Amino acid sequence: MVKEEKSRYIAFETIIEDESPLEVSFVFNSISRSILSLFGEVEASQSGIWLIEYDPETHQGILRCTHKSLEKVQTAMAAVSSIDNRPVIIHLLKTSGTIRSLRSAIEQESTSSQQFEDT
Numbered sequence: 001m002v003k004e005e006k007s008r009y010i011a012f013e014t015i016i017e018d019e020s021p022l023e024v025s026f027v028f029n030s031i032s033r034s035i036l037s038l039f040g041e042v043e044a045s046q047s048g049i050w051l052i053e054y055d056p057e058t059h060q061g062i063l064r065c066t067h068k069s070l071e072k073v074q075t076a077m078a079a080v081s082s083i084d085n086r087p088v089i090i091h092l093l094k095t096s097g098t099i100r101s102l103r104s105a106i107e108q109e110s111t112s113s114q115q116f117e118d119t
Contacts, residue, residue, distance in 0.1 A: 005048060006067040009102045011093040012077060014059045016086060021056030026084045028054075031063065034076040047073055052099065060093075062102065070095065 014022060028051040036044045047069040054061030065073040077090045094109075096102035 006097070007048070007064050008067045008070045008095060008097060009052065009099050010063045010065065010070075010074065010077070010095050011102050011106050012061055012063065013091050013093060014061075014083065015089040015091055016059065016083075018086070022054075022059070022083055022086075022088075024051065024054045024056070027051065027061065030080050030083045030088075031073075031077055031090075034080050035073060038076050038079060039072055043069065043072060049073060060106075062099065067097075 048066040050064045052062040052064050080090050094105050
């Protein structure tokens with residue numbers, strides 16, 4: 001019997017100087033290439049990464065990976081320095097075992113930061 005891999009979800013944002021939207025495929029390909037160059041083909045294939053969502057307007061997204069490769073994927077994401085030949089920083093916001101808890105934590109965080117800015 002094959003045991004199913006546990007997934008982890010990483011919320012992130014891309015920080016770009018010119019604030020123009022990035023294409024989803026460029027974001028995913030940059031992260032994939034970073035994993036491949038840092039850890040090789042075997043680790044890249046075992047990481048099971050998948051871009052669940054990315055909003056080009058807010059520059060925020062959610063990436064899925066296996067729980068065993070979480071630290072390596074986070075390292076590779078932090079190592080990305082350019083996307084589509086534009087300088088970029090990938091800021092990791094939160095990590096969770098479920099998408100639901102990840103989204104609720106991010107919503108609570110954005111709500112509390114908006115309340116802080118309003119005062």
